[in-house]
Amino acid sequence: MRHVVAATLLLGLLVACGDDATQPAAAPSPTARLANVLIDTGDDSVLIRAEVADTPELRSRGLSNRDSLADDGGMVFLFFEETTGGFWMKDTTIPLSIAFFDSSGEIIAMFDMDPCEADPCKTYDPGVPYRGALEVNQGAFEEWGVEVGHHIRVSP
Numbered sequence: 001m002r003h004v005v006a007a008t009l010l011l012g013l014l015v016a017c018g019d020d021a022t023q024p025a026a027a028p029s030p031t032a033r034l035a036n037v038l039i040d041t042g043d044d045s046v047l048i049r050a051e052v053a054d055t056p057e058l059r060s061r062g063l064s065n066r067d068s069l070a071d072d073g074g075m076v077f078l079f080f081e082e083t084t085g086g087f088w089m090k091d092t093t094i095p096l097s098i099a100f101f102d103s104s105g106e107i108i109a110m111f112d113m114d115p116c117e118a119d120p121c122k123t124y125d126p127g128v129p130y131r132g133a134l135e136v137n138q139g140a141f142e143e144w145g146v147e148v149g150h151h152i153r154v155s156p
Helices: 002-016 056-061 140-144
Strands: 034-040 045-053 073-083 096-101 107-113 130-137 151-155
Touching: 034 073, 045 056, 045 130, 073 151, 096 140, 096 151, 107 130, 130 140, 130 151
Parallel strands: 045 073
Antiparallel strands: 034 045, 034 151, 073 130, 096 107, 096 130
């Protein structure tokens, strides 16, 4: 009997959500999902609401072509294995600071990055493998007392 009820409910849901020929198909959202990023400074902690860039497309786009970023906002770039190489600011108009972190969340390198409108753009490379990077408004890490050796934790 439970199977009949479940099947009936599922059928009703499918009919209710069926295609409507008058509605155009929705395009995938170009925006990243949001996550809480907590930075433990030892004496205090900082909570940031960050967009998550965890696909090649989102990581490639980053924060380019943005006019502003919330004071407590940012973008966290996540990699599922250690990676190397740097970040650049091509087509990014907002001055940013970046903190690279390892698999334990320890910040291993930090840079202030300036906008770049045309090639060649400077590359900001930590020079060691990393698992993620957090970009925020330039100067925010300094204002918050965040330094190399502090820890970053990302949660949905």
